[in-house]
Amino acid sequence: MVVVRGNKTGTLYMTSSYRDSIAVTNASITSSLWHCRLWHMSVKGMKELQSKGKLPKLKLIDHSLCEGCILGKQRRVSFSKVAREPKAKKLELVHTDMWGPAFVSSLGGSKYYVMFIDEDLSMQFHWYPASADARLGI
Structure with a gap:
């Protein structure tokens, strides 16, 4: 799987063009797994990646709410x-x-x-x- 291509400059990898450098292959697994791999990306974001051809083998983007997303959206409630x-x-x-x-x-x-x-x-x-x-x- 290639995520980003770039040239190493010192200790950093510099990309020349962000538009064409991101490519995700072998997307034949479930959308829930890709949701976790893409840092809990929203369904809307995953559909946008699919429309740009970055997830070509993923036919259906439909995943239920994962525990990490639910816990990440919780916040502390202040006292009265x-x-x-x-x-x-x-x-x-x-x-x-x-x-x-x-x-x-x-x-x-x-x-x-x-x-x-x-x-x-x-x-x-x-x-x-x-x-x-x-x-x-x-």
């Missing part, structure tokens, strides 16, 4: 734009997370850290306990 009502008092809502154990101890000898985030103040407080079962001592 509606803001929730902030808490009115300090320490009314506190988020916490504990991380550890670390492979290497901190300078103070701790292998864990606990993070507290106050919803009202939007501030973070960190605590570095000596062990996972250490108490706050409040």
Whole structure:
């Protein structure tokens, strides 16, 4: 199969004419396989290649949606734009997370850290306990 012909210039292959240089042969396999080989080209694009004689042996271009095309068209959906009502008092809502154990101890000898985030103040407080079962001592 010849895809592109060109002359090597340094480390690049330069093509002289893009119109006549692309030729695909041995297209007697299914259109789904050619869809994957041509980087998940659309049916419209494959029909255009067929009309230009680049896929001469491919009689019918009809392939169902492949998993790669479906996954490639997915996108992340952002969170709701509606803001929730902030808490009115300090320490009314506190988020916490504990991380550890670390492979290497901190300078103070701790292998864990606990993070507290106050919803009202939007501030973070960190605590570095000596062990996972250490108490706050409040």
